[in-house]
Amino acid sequence: MKTLAELAKIRDEAKGKIDLRGKKGTRIVVGMATCGIAAGARPVLLSLVEEVKKRNLNDVEVVQTGCIGVCRLEPIVEIYEENGEKVTYVEMTPEKARKVIADHIVNGKVVSEYTIGANA
Amino acid sequence: MELYRSHVLICGGTGCTSSGSDLVEERFYEEIKKNGLEKEVKVIRTGCFGLCEVGPVVVVYPEGSFYAHVKPEDAKTITEEHLLKGRIVRDLLYYESLEEASDQVKSINEVDFYQKQMRVALRNCGVIDPENIEEYIAMDGYAALGKVLTEMSPADVINNIKQSGLRGRGGGGFPTGVKWSFAAGAKNDQKYMICNADEGDPGAFMDRSVLEGDPHAIIEAMAIAGYAIGASQGFVYIRAEYPIAVQRLEIAIAQAKENGLLGKDIFGTGFDFDLEIRLGAGAFVCGEETALLQSIEGYRGMPRPKPPFPANKGLWQKPTIINNVETLANIPQIILKGAEWFSSIGTEKSKGTKVFALGGKINNTGLIEIPMGTTLREVIYEIGGGIPNGKKFKAVQTGGPSGGCITYEHLDQPIDYDNLIALGSMMGSGGMIVMDEDNCMVDIARFFLDFTVDESCGKCTPCREGTKRMLEMLEKITSGRGEEGDIEKLEKLAYTIKDSALCGLGQTAPNPVISTIRYFRDEYEAHINDKKCPAGVCKNLLTYYITDDCIGCTKCARNCPVDCISGEVKKLHVIDTEKCIKCGACMEACPVNAIVKK
Numbered sequence: 001m002k003t004l005a006e007l008a009k010i011r012d013e014a015k016g017k018i019d020l021r022g023k024k025g026t027r028i029v030v031g032m033a034t035c036g037i038a039a040g041a042r043p044v045l046l047s048l049v050e051e052v053k054k055r056n057l058n059d060v061e062v063v064q065t066g067c068i069g070v071c072r073l074e075p076i077v078e079i080y081e082e083n084g085e086k087v088t089y090v091e092m093t094p095e096k097a098r099k100v101i102a103d104h105i106v107n108g109k110v111v112s113e114y115t116i117g118a119n120a
Numbered sequence: 121m122e123l124y125r126s127h128v129l130i131c132g133g134t135g136c137t138s139s140g141s142d143l144v145e146e147r148f149y150e151e152i153k154k155n156g157l158e159k160e161v162k163v164i165r166t167g168c169f170g171l172c173e174v175g176p177v178v179v180v181y182p183e184g185s186f187y188a189h190v191k192p193e194d195a196k197t198i199t200e201e202h203l204l205k206g207r208i209v210r211d212l213l214y215y216e217s218l219e220e221a222s223d224q225v226k227s228i229n230e231v232d233f234y235q236k237q238m239r240v241a242l243r244n245c246g247v248i249d250p251e252n253i254e255e256y257i258a259m260d261g262y263a264a265l266g267k268v269l270t271e272m273s274p275a276d277v278i279n280n281i282k283q284s285g286l287r288g289r290g291g292g293g294f295p296t297g298v299k300w301s302f303a304a305g306a307k308n309d310q311k312y313m314i315c316n317a318d319e320g321d322p323g324a325f326m327d328r329s330v331l332e333g334d335p336h337a338i339i340e341a342m343a344i345a346g347y348a349i350g351a352s353q354g355f356v357y358i359r360a361e362y363p364i365a366v367q368r369l370e371i372a373i374a375q376a377k378e379n380g381l382l383g384k385d386i387f388g389t390g391f392d393f394d395l396e397i398r399l400g401a402g403a404f405v406c407g408e409e410t411a412l413l414q415s416i417e418g419y420r421g422m423p424r425p426k427p428p429f430p431a432n433k434g435l436w437q438k439p440t441i442i443n444n445v446e447t448l449a450n451i452p453q454i455i456l457k458g459a460e461w462f463s464s465i466g467t468e469k470s471k472g473t474k475v476f477a478l479g480g481k482i483n484n485t486g487l488i489e490i491p492m493g494t495t496l497r498e499v500i501y502e503i504g505g506g507i508p509n510g511k512k513f514k515a516v517q518t519g520g521p522s523g524g525c526i527t528y529e530h531l532d533q534p535i536d537y538d539n540l541i542a543l544g545s546m547m548g549s550g551g552m553i554v555m556d557e558d559n560c561m562v563d564i565a566r567f568f569l570d571f572t573v574d575e576s577c578g579k580c581t582p583c584r585e586g587t588k589r590m591l592e593m594l595e596k597i598t599s600g601r602g603e604e605g606d607i608e609k610l611e612k613l614a615y616t617i618k619d620s621a622l623c624g625l626g627q628t629a630p631n632p633v634i635s636t637i638r639y640f641r642d643e644y645e646a647h648i649n650d651k652k653c654p655a656g657v658c659k660n661l662l663t664y665y666i667t668d669d670c671i672g673c674t675k676c677a678r679n680c681p682v683d684c685i686s687g688e689v690k691k692l693h694v695i696d697t698e699k700c701i702k703c704g705a706c707m708e709a710c711p712v713n714a715i716v717k718k
Contacts, residue, residue: 003387003388004266004270004387007257007262007263007266007387010254010257011257011258011260011261011263013254014254014255014257014258015258017124017254017255017258018127018248018255018258018259029206030206032204032205032206033205033207034205037204037205045125045160046159046160049124049125049160061125061182062125063125063126063182063183063206064204064205064206065206065207066205066206066207
């Protein structure tokens with residue numbers, strides 16, 4: 001390493017990878033109880049993680065949760081904004097998940113046709 | 121490095137490793153693989169989390185779930201429940217992280233043990249992977265070195281450290297910036313920078329934990345110090361008894377060299393700095409700086425008189441600065457956050473934070489870092505969780521074999537260098553041993569003297585002969601042969617040694633005796649005049665007997681190794697005190713606590 005710029009570059013790259021420990025921001029929660037997993041929550045979760053990584057979304061964390069109660073609508077993905085607002089997406093697929101990241105997380109536009117309100 | 125959605129941090133400090141955290145790690149790898157989570161979940165071995173009492177410790181992020189006493193078989197449960205399904209395994213959590221009223225799960229940073237702490241020297245311990253330089257860099261690692269080399273002159277650096285008010289954390293408390301300026305002022309073609317990692321106080325493990333958890337911080341700080349004083353070569357003097365710390369440091373040095381952060385022309389500024397490890401054989405006296413220098417040079421570790429001070433004539437007669445591990449761990453933070461930030465923490469003459477190793481009769485045995493000026497009460501009752509089994513607090517011993525005791529009356533005194541000295545103890549390197557009503561203070565003094573007699577290098581007479589005679593007197597008192605006038609003799613000898621010994625080890629060796637006589641003279645008197653040990657520790661002064669509570673179960677008689685208990689079934693038993701060897705086996709066996717010692 002010969003310059004400070006090189007150091008800064010390594011830092012910025014590495015930072016995103018350990019931000020998980022102690023960051024605050026948007027939380028994407030995937031229902032991963034038996035019902036969720038049976039309905040295909042794992043590929044949804046994986047595509048969310050992949051998308052977050054691809055787009056370098058350092059202030060977004062993807063976590064799982066248990067059964068939310070509406071098992072018939074699984075896989076369910078909930079997005080908690082920093083301000084406490086919550087949007088619930090239902091009957092998710094990997095493709096839908098990618099769209100949610102692009103539209104909702106990146107551009108701030110809720111994909112209303114996937115929400116629980118439109119499908120219940 | 122891949123991006124993972126969950127990180128499993130497993131403590132790889134010496135404490136948790138000895139309680140089996142490497143097996144836990146192995147099982148986590150197996151279970152994660154079995155469940156096909158390798159690409160989503162990362163396992164990281166970190167340094168010490170501090171709460172060694174509940175080890176092995178595992179923390180799962182992003183939730184920050186704090187699992188305590190994790191056994192290898194628990195890896196399966198945590199993987200299947202938490203990592204796969206996102207259900208935190210409540211039964212395995214650290215007891216305090218489950219809020220009973222609301223059933224909320226607290227993250228590791230919200231439990232009392234960490235809430236009162238302020239982690240500067242330990243900031244990366246338990247947070248990053250110590251064997252991965254990228255994680256250190258991500259936490260702004262080596263940015264301080266970059267700043268120093270490109271924006272600051274050596275004089276700027278020294279001024280900065282002076283202004284911060286940082287004092288040596290190894291025990292002496294000498295202002296670090298002032299020390300550096302002595303070596304910077306010395307003219308010579310070669311100077312040396314040394315890190316003193318010869319941590320020898322019984323029960324102290326601050327330095328070990330910093331080296332195990334954040335080795336790069338020490339490397340960075342040494343390079344900064346080297347630049348400030350004009351040294352191009354550094355040595356870390358560490359005892360061979362710390363294999364994990366040595367190994368991590370070796371890995372870290374290799375990584376730093378690979379990345380051009382050690383070696384020639386660092387950051388293209390023309391500054392060269394190289395670092396080597398020197399292993400010590402574990403002699404306590406080698407923590408004394410002149411003895412340490414002798415040891416590095418290949419001689420027997422014995423102190424020499426000062427002056428000349430090492431800053432003028434140190435290693436191979438060249439100007440040398442020796443700093444303790446914890447002192448160095450603060451340096452990069454001071455450079456990055458500024459001297460003002462650092463001096464805003466702590467008390468008037470003691471700035472910053474101090475790491476303590478909490479041990480003895482305390483619930484949360486472990487490693488803590490607190491701002492200077494925190495009271496002992498906060499440390500013992502709020503962070504430490506109080507005394508186990510509802511026993512009464514008696515005293516806390518700080519400064520190891522060189523320190524003294526602080527009693528109940530002084531619990532509300534703020535902890536800083538000068539206050540502890542005023543109370544007849546000292547900061548020392550940071551060992552803090554808590555004692556309750558069952559500890560005999562004469563016996564404690566005897567224990568520490570036994571240690572110093574063992575560790576005395578024998579070079580000067582006051583220490584070699586004096587401590588030995590003191591130990592003999594203490595043994596005489598604890599064995600019930602004490603005579604009137606012994607306390608005065610002890611005191612006189614103690615002050616003579618203090619005034620005449622060659623090095624710090626000898627000069628401070630009588631402290632445990634002086635301080636226990638000062639605060640617990642009545643216990644000494646009870647041993648000498650009444651031939652009694654009030655705490656019930658000194659065997660020769662005890663008598664075991666059976667009270668009327670005896671139900672005649674015969675358990676005691678069956679457990680006695682010398683058959684000195686007699687009595688019929690369902691009738692009161694009696695101990696033959698002439699034959700009794702005071703082993704305590706009967707007391708442990710008694711189901712109704714009918715056996716007492718006095």
